Amino acid sequence: xxxxxxxxxxxxxxxxxxxxxxxxxxxxxxxxxxxxxxxxxxxxxxxxxxxxxxxxxxxxxxxxxxxxxxxxxxxxxxxxxxxxxxxxxxxxxxxxxxxxxxxxxxxxxxxxxxxxxxxxxxxxxxxxxxxxxxxxxxxxxxxxxxxxxxxxxxxxxxxxxxxxxxxxxxxxxxxxxxxxxxxxxxxxxxxxxxxxxxxxxxxxxxxxxxxxxxxxxxxxxxxxxxxxxxxxxxxxxxxxxxxxxxxxxxxxxxxxxxxxxxxxxxxxxxxxxxxxxxxx
Amino acid sequence: xxxxxxxxxxxxxxxxxxxxxxxxxxxxxxxxxxxxxxxxxxxxxxxxxxxxxxxxxxxxxxxxxxxxxxxxxxxxxxxxxxxxxxxxxxxxxxxxxxxxxxxxxxxxxxxxxxxxxxxxxxxxxxxxxxxxxxxxxxxxxxxxxxxxxxxxxxxxxxxxxxxxxxxxxxxxxxxxxxxxxxxxxxxxxxxxxxxxxxxxxxxxxxxxxxxxxxxxxxxxxxxxxxxxxxxxxxxxxxxxxxxxxxxxxxxxxxxxxx
Numbered sequence: 001x002x003x004x005x006x007x008x009x010x011x012x013x014x015x016x017x018x019x020x021x022x023x024x025x026x027x028x029x030x031x032x033x034x035x036x037x038x039x040x041x042x043x044x045x046x047x048x049x050x051x052x053x054x055x056x057x058x059x060x061x062x063x064x065x066x067x068x069x070x071x072x073x074x075x076x077x078x079x080x081x082x083x084x085x086x087x088x089x090x091x092x093x094x095x096x097x098x099x100x101x102x103x104x105x106x107x108x109x110x111x112x113x114x115x116x117x118x119x120x121x122x123x124x125x126x127x128x129x130x131x132x133x134x135x136x137x138x139x140x141x142x143x144x145x146x147x148x149x150x151x152x153x154x155x156x157x158x159x160x161x162x163x164x165x166x167x168x169x170x171x172x173x174x175x176x177x178x179x180x181x182x183x184x185x186x187x188x189x190x191x192x193x194x195x196x197x198x199x200x201x202x203x204x205x206x207x208x209x210x211x212x213x214x215x216x217x218x219x220x221x222x223x224x225x226x227x228x229x230x231x232x233x234x235x236x237x238x239x240x241x242x243x244x245x246x247x248x249x250x251x252x253x254x255x256x257x258x259x260x261x262x263x264x265x266x267x268x269x270x271x272x273x274x275x276x277x278x279x280x
Numbered sequence: 281x282x283x284x285x286x287x288x289x290x291x292x293x294x295x296x297x298x299x300x301x302x303x304x305x306x307x308x309x310x311x312x313x314x315x316x317x318x319x320x321x322x323x324x325x326x327x328x329x330x331x332x333x334x335x336x337x338x339x340x341x342x343x344x345x346x347x348x349x350x351x352x353x354x355x356x357x358x359x360x361x362x363x364x365x366x367x368x369x370x371x372x373x374x375x376x377x378x379x380x381x382x383x384x385x386x387x388x389x390x391x392x393x394x395x396x397x398x399x400x401x402x403x404x405x406x407x408x409x410x411x412x413x414x415x416x417x418x419x420x421x422x423x424x425x426x427x428x429x430x431x432x433x434x435x436x437x438x439x440x441x442x443x444x445x446x447x448x449x450x451x452x453x454x455x456x457x458x459x460x461x462x463x464x465x466x467x468x469x470x471x472x473x474x475x476x477x478x479x480x481x482x483x484x485x486x487x488x489x490x491x492x493x494x495x496x497x498x499x500x501x502x503x504x505x506x507x508x509x510x511x512x513x514x515x516x517x518x519x520x521x522x523x524x525x526x527x528x529x530x531x532x533x534x535x536x537x538x
């Protein structure tokens with residue numbers, strides 16, 4: 001895939017973009033995860049990052065969150081350059097970022113209440129009465145105020161993810177990152193999460209980045225989509241633009257089994273294999 | 281031949297890398313100790329988890345070790361007509377050697393493996409990563425209280441082990457074999473020295489506490505976040521900690537009781 005494709009990314013100014021990733025290259029051992037990638041996340045919008053398995057979607061979230069340090073390129077988050085930033089500086093930037101992990105990552109030895117209160121107790125000196133009110137408000141926002149005494153082991157998968165969401169927004173972040181939020185969810189939980197992601201973005205004025213495989217659901221709430229493939233941005237645009245876009249983008253957006261990404265893995269023809277005929 | 285050399289080289293480099301990572305972990309964790317001291321509740325929770333929850337195994341083991349020492353000591357001493365010295369033999373064996381060493385070995389098996397498994401599971405279930413993303417340093421919030429808790433708990437456990445052990449020796453020596461009660465305690469009082477024996481034994485416990493807890497938290501933090509990885513790390517904690525205890529015991533004994 002040519003570098004020119006990456007330049008299709010909209011060049012947003014620092015004011016318009018909450019996150020600006022430019023010319024980022026990252027390798028794991030010999031394997032290239034990204035090569036000279038540009039991604040700009042517009043402020044106040046829901047941006048989806050999609051692509052085939054192993055294309056580096058979650059790694060991209062790691063780049064934004066500062067847990068993955070690229071070999072080359074620049075990463076600006078809310079006007080702070082993450083490249084060369086000290087650990088203390090990175091921790092300051094992270095206070096403006098909330099992240100929902102695929103597993104929820106709730107602290108299993110703490111109750112639902114204490115999980116949501118955790119970031120408030122760690123970063124503020126608020127009195128316990130105020131923390132209680134804040135926690136119950138966050139849990140109310142995700143519909144689980146009544147579950148605040150439960151332990152994580154008593155929650156269903158969907159409830160666990162909603163508690164993790166309440167915890168992620170506890171410090172009123174500016175950016176919310178979602179890593180595969182819909183994986184393993186039943187239709188009702190998925191509908192609840194979809195509604196919450198969109199609602200929280202609009203009501204709290206967040207910037208949202210969603211990494212997901214679930215094309216139709218994610219496209220239904222996304223303002224903008226990046227499609228990644230083999231370490232590059234293969235296409236980007238609004239969901240409607242991508243559905244009308246290149247053959248590869250159309251195949252991905254419509255989940256077609258055959259197309260530029262072939263159904264059959266490369267090899268000799270079936271005639272050659274079964275009948276022993278020579279290849280033409 | 282070259283393959284063997286390559287394998288040896290890889291193992292050697294791997295071991296040194298691991299040693300370097302554990303040294304860095306210790307250094308970064310120690311930097312967070314000031315913060316931890318302002319929140320003693322976190323440390324107390326860990327003293328409870330590693331110390332109080334190990335009390336049963338430590339007390340029962342201490343009792344049996346003391347009883348065995350009483351029995352074996354009596355059989356040896358009675359041949360010289362020196363069975364009145366039984367209390368000293370039991371007390372010195374426990375305070376100088378068996379107390380610190382056996383309690384540390386039990387601590388490695390009971391609390392060390394639990395620490396490794398807990399931290400490893402926190403890593404595998406992304407709890408440590410989530411903490412990082414909440415701008416909370418897991419080395420300061422998770423590792424430092426556990427390290428300090430273990431260092432505090434082990435000397436306390438060793439002291440309990442010693443106390444119960446001396447009582448176990450008394451139970452067999454005085455209660456069953458007829459050693460004079462007053463002699464048992466009086467000889468302990470006159471012979472066991474606070475500085476040379478008790479304090480040195482406690483210093484050993486502190487050193488073992490640092491070693492065992494450090495190995496346990498490092499193995500948990502450095503684990504491969506899979507069920508197999510956690511299983512291997514837990515095993516490594518017990519093996520490495522046990523070897524470290526025995527090696528350090530030799531060094532400390534050579535230095536202290538020269």
